[in-house]
Amino acid sequence: MLGELEQIVLLAVLRVGRDAYGVPVHDEIQTRAGRDLTLGTIYKTLNRLEEKGLVLSHVGEPTAERGGRRTRCYVVTAAGKRSLAASLKVLRRMAAGLDVGLEPT
Amino acid sequence: MLGELEQIVLLAVLRVGRDAYGVPVHDEIQTRAGRDLTLGTIYKTLNRLEEKGLVLSHVGEPTAERGGRRTRCYVVTAAGKRSLAASLKVLRRMAAGLDVGLEPT
DNA sequence: CCATATTCTAGACAATGTCTAACAAACATC
DNA sequence: GATGTTTGTTAGACATTGTCTAGAATATGG
Numbered sequence: 001m002l003g004e005l006e007q008i009v010l011l012a013v014l015r016v017g018r019d020a021y022g023v024p025v026h027d028e029i030q031t032r033a034g035r036d037l038t039l040g041t042i043y044k045t046l047n048r049l050e051e052k053g054l055v056l057s058h059v060g061e062p063t064a065e066r067g068g069r070r071t072r073c074y075v076v077t078a079a080g081k082r083s084l085a086a087s088l089k090v091l092r093r094m095a096a097g098l099d100v101g102l103e104p105t
Numbered sequence: 106m107l108g109e110l111e112q113i114v115l116l117a118v119l120r121v122g123r124d125a126y127g128v129p130v131h132d133e134i135q136t137r138a139g140r141d142l143t144l145g146t147i148y149k150t151l152n153r154l155e156e157k158g159l160v161l162s163h164v165g166e167p168t169a170e171r172g173g174r175r176t177r178c179y180v181v182t183a184a185g186k187r188s189l190a191a192s193l194k195v196l197r198r199m200a201a202g203l204d205v206g207l208e209p210t
Numbered sequence: 211c212c213a214t215a216t217t218c219t220a221g222a223c224a225a226t227g228t229c230t231a232a233c234a235a236a237c238a239t240c
Numbered sequence: 241g242a243t244g245t246t247t248g249t250t251a252g253a254c255a256t257t258g259t260c261t262a263g264a265a266t267a268t269g270g
Contacts, residue, residue: 001140003226003257004109004192011199022217033195035106041259043218048257068216069266085205087109090138091196094116100190108226108257127248146228148249153226167236173247174235 002087006054008033009045010084013055013074021060021071022046046074054080107192111159113138114150115189118160118179126165126176127151151179159185 002010012028013020026042029035049055060071076084107115117133118125131147134140154160165176181189 001109001227001256004106004112005258007109007196008199011196011203011205014203014205015199029199032198035195037258038260039217040219040261044220044259045257047219067214067266067268069218069264071217081205088196088200088205090140091112091116091193093137094113094120094134095193098116098119100116100119100186100193106225106258110227142227143229144248145230145250149228149251150226152250167247171246172235172237174233174249176248 002054002083005041005045006049007084007087008035009042009049010054010076010080013046013076019060019071019073020075021073023071025074049080050074053077054083107159107188110146110150111154112189112192113140114147114154115159115181115185118151118181124165124176124178125180126178128176130179154185155179158182159188 008029009025012025012032015028015032016024022039022042025046026037026039029037029042046055046057050057055074055076057072057074060073113134114130117130117137120133120137121129127144127147130151131142131144134142134147151160151162155162159182160179161182162177162179165178167173167175
């Protein structure tokens with residue numbers, strides 16, 4: 001089963017799309033989910049997701065920024081999408097009909 | 106932050122409504138979420154949720170069944186509902202626009 | 211080359227997920 | 241009214257996930 005953070009990270013990788021490496025994923029989570037995590041937390045989670053075959057990584061080009069090492073970019077695998085969909089489906093089914101978490105804001 | 110199972114258990118308690126003790130909660134999760142957990146897992150999670158003030162329990166009447174000890178019935182507190190709503194909102198926001206399965210039915 | 215900025219890795223520890231085994235209390239019955 | 245059977249709960253152990261800090265690697269600019 002996917003943990004809560006794993007779900008969020010998978011979603012963030014999907015949202016970022018191309019060049020989804022640590023920093024953009026971290027920023028997406030910070031902005032969208034309002035969750036203040038360290039980069040280390042993101043990397044650890046991405047590593048674990050990769051071990052489980054739910055994402056795949058490849059080394060990318062260095063950013064054109066000031067400095068820094070090569071980026072490691074992630075893509076969600078088919079298995080990752082299936083796993084994520086399954087988790088979200090369970091929540092949707094469990095929440096269906098209850099007026100919890102369905103209110104906008 | 107709520108773990109994945111914690112969210113599911115909270116939702117199950119809400120679904121069951123009156124007399125939400127271990128067994129019905131377990132059954133609801135089994136049926137609705139298709140997840141095969143032991144009763145021990147449910148109880149442990151309920152205990153932890155109570156320690157965090159997200160559910161409240163009271164000892165209920167014994168079932169009129171064959172035998173059995175008194176039931177401990179759970180209710181989701183206001184804090185529990187808030188916490189749950191917050192978690193689900195994050196997921197909804199993260200999933201919004203992606204074709205991955207948390208969009209309203 | 212050396213300093214510095216950026217990204218990634220590793221190791222530690224806390225919280226959550228999960229099971230098995232054991233304990234407790236009601237009922238039926240004899 | 242002792243006792244065994246049934247149903248429900250608790251406790252303890254271990255695996256997985258969540259999270260941080262500290263440090264290593266690799267670019268670029270002077």
